[in-house]
Amino acid sequence: MLTTTIYSSTLMILIAVAVSNLLAQGFKKIAPTYINLLMGLLVGLVPITNATILSFNNEIFMTAIIAPLLFFEGQNTRVLMVRKKRLLILETAGSMAVALAIVVGLAVHVIGGIVWPLALIMAAISVPTDATALDSVTGGRKLPAQVGSLLRLEALFNDATGLIILQAGVLWYTSGQLALGKNLVAFLWSAGGGLVFGAAIAFVLMICRQALLRSRWNLASSQIIIYLMTPIVIYLLAEAMAMSGIIAVVSAGLVYNGEAQRSRFSEPRQFHLSVQLINLGSEILNSFVFVILGILLARIVTGYHAAPTTGHWLWIGLLVYSLGLVGRYIHGLAVKFMSRDALIFALGGVHGTVTLALALSISVLTAADNQLVLLVETVVIILSMLVPTVLLPHMLPANQAVPRAKLTKMRAEMVAAGLHQLTQLTLTPAVEASVTYDLRDQLRQTRLRSFLRQWRQSSWQPEIFTGDEALQERRALMQAFDAERQYLYELALTHQIASKCIYELYSEILLAESLVLDPANQTEV
Template sequence: MDLLVSSLVIAIAVAFSNIIARYTKHIAGTYINLLMGVIVAAIPWTNHLVLGFNNEVFMILILAPLLFFEGQTTPLLMVGKKAKSIIGVAVILAVGSAIVATVITSRLLLLSLPVALTIVAIATPTDATAFDAVVEGRKIPQPIRNILKMESLFNDATGIILLQAGILWLTTGHLSFWQNTTAFFKSAVGGLILGAILAFIVMAFRQYFVRSTNNVISSQTLFYLLTPFLIYFLAEKVEVSGIIAVVTAGLVHNSEANRSRFSSPRQMHLGIQLINLMTEVLNSAVFVILGISLARILVSHSQILFGSLTWLIVGVVVYGLLLICRYLYARLFVSDRRRKTAWLFSLGGVHGTVTLAMTFSIANQISLQLFNFIIVVETVVIILSMLVPTILFKFLLLIDGDAEIRTTELARIRHDMVTKGIESLEVMALSPTVKAIVVYDLQDQIRKNTLGSFFEQWHAFTANKAGLTKLQGVEQRRALMHALDVERDYLFQLEKNHLASPDDIDEIYSELLLAESLVLDPRNQML
């Protein structure tokens, strides 16, 4: 029950913060989510309703499906082509920077090597969602964006193995290179193989039914939604990387979706909408949770924060060393070795809730005093990794004005399209009642109807279904289809004469087809 209430509070916070983000266009939406999390933690009543951060719950309920959906939006072919660079950033860079940062941090700040490795290992995984937050509204080269996304998908396993090595070293006093190397390959390769096998089995099962007369969309959708949870749970049970397993499963499902989209269009469309919805909600939830956790950490560890500045120095040094290692790696090994590209790559290594989850995962394995110290250090690393690039990207990256221009252009095309549709009604012999209803429906495409006119239509429909007879209902449908057909023809002419961007036309055209399905398809009608 407590978990349900906690989830409900977070979900409400996500909903409201995403609405507020629409009114603060100059601030990235994820920062609004972060601030909303801080507010939830600052209000005693809501703070009491939200459970304390649990890394296992977070990993399986938030991170597993999020990585699965992100993997599904990534073509498997691209991963194959980028395999060398993925291994480079997710393994070689991660391990190399961890070794360098551990040794320098230990000697510079007089920390023991095991403690230094533990701190650095936790800060190793990067977060694609957090990176999107700091780069929102600015243009960044697509190759850099792609490699940073690939890195964040696969380097979590490396960070976890390094953390296990650090904890083992800390508790036993010994560091076994071969043992940890074997554990890494078992975890990563095992997760890769298990994820692929399980995903293939699920895919074959779903495809068998989708190509038969016994297909049940509700059951198929449930199987699909449960896939990342089941795969992550099974992978962790057999002690391989659950993260790698769900990412691999997502990649396999990407190819499935591309080769079966027309076998059951309703199921495919529902699946795509669910991916978009879940990805947006989970991404926002990640930052609400991060905001709540950071606020609680700062309050509960105030004695450490004000007692000494060692935590701050360690956090700054660790972040700085990892930043330098990333910069040097980019200058030496990334295909585009220009200085600016190297800075973009290095600053793009943003940390988020995965770092926080890894920190909480060791709470019962080390002393409370050391855990409290590490958690405030990692808080510094997370905040710096988001704050520094947010500031520097203002100088390194241009503002993405294309998005604003595109919004204006889409609005113009929609307005002209709807005008054509309404004008086409003049050639039809429609009763005044039917014409008024059809014009209202067409104007809804550009949100031209006021709230007052909506309530008038709602009252009329509720009172007597708008007073339409069966014959008038047929007339209404015929008029709508005629107007929508005219609108489609208008879009076709725009594209044919190169008067608008194909991407803009495709976006509006797809909305138009969905509108037509609401008129034609009995299953989409709520009458």
């Protein structure tokens, strides 16, 4: 029964992810993250769909979703940048986070009338920030380079700080003693140990995989399995030794960043597959996270039971968020940001599912305290997303994107160059028709009726072309692709189109060529 429920929960969330991501394609002005969040709210508010979702399990969530996600984000971060900004990271993800927890906790205790341990718990839970959620609140605009990099580095490392402070608050809540010395030692062991342990295990695994890569024993499927299991294994081992699993997987990802830079051509197919898996995994996990956040928020709101203190949680949530905003602004000024950039840094401290996961992970609170913490953190999460969504688009410059109409025209002219090349060749009518269809298919404008005709032909005829015609088809496609690349090269020389757009189209042509030439990228015919 439990297994069936796990399957139904996973299936329902995956369906919600797929549908919300499709909807996001039709509402380009709304960040996909918000679409995911709204879909999660809908799933959580509808009794039938909500009943298919299991109760939240913090350990599974952190191990199966957050650990791989942070591992991928760590791998997309250059080690050199972390080394250069290590002191700034320590100040931001360490010192600032601790200072904010103390100040916010004290304010909640004094102004809000909340006992000190519970106030510290609330403050600690609001420490972790979410780099993924940050992308959804900028309105598609560009963050200042220094601010953006610091926000992303902070989000990689401050989860562990918040977790350690939370553990100190829980210990204080249950025992009545803060035990500063003990908590300081625990922090150093957790953060420092996690950093060294994650890097060490990742280094050993990297050496093993690279040795396999250079031997006759190399097999892509085994390599991929080892790679995908790495963050989960490292997280579980680190947590079992009372180290920070989060920092361990981040440091492991940083080690793998250097590996990817210098081994991408050893086995190109395998490397390309790994990159695609990282991109696909990151996209799915990010969407998964915000669908879950929406479901959890819906359950918190619908599960709230009114009490004489109704509204107390609302203004405490406002207090926690406001003080955090002010503290982040002051820190931005302290690290030599200009006033405007300091404000952007403050607004960029967006909270997401990790914050809520920490709130849901506490099992020692009384029912009333637990409900208060959940409601306060819900307010903090919502404010941290709504406020920058309103303000940041007015403070940030718009990205200089190439207009969609211009991109469409460029792609059409590229394909036209390939079609023109066909007129210079001597082809049989059948080959010419087939190649013309394939080239026009690059425009993504072929009619469904035309596709069905091609599908019927390829499905019912065992071999469409054999002998000379098969060779004709392959050579015709290669020469057409050459013409398309030449068009893009000449366009690049004019400096009228951003290089990124030209590289994107160029890479599409190279991938299409690999489908024609490389047996490993072809389906059986």
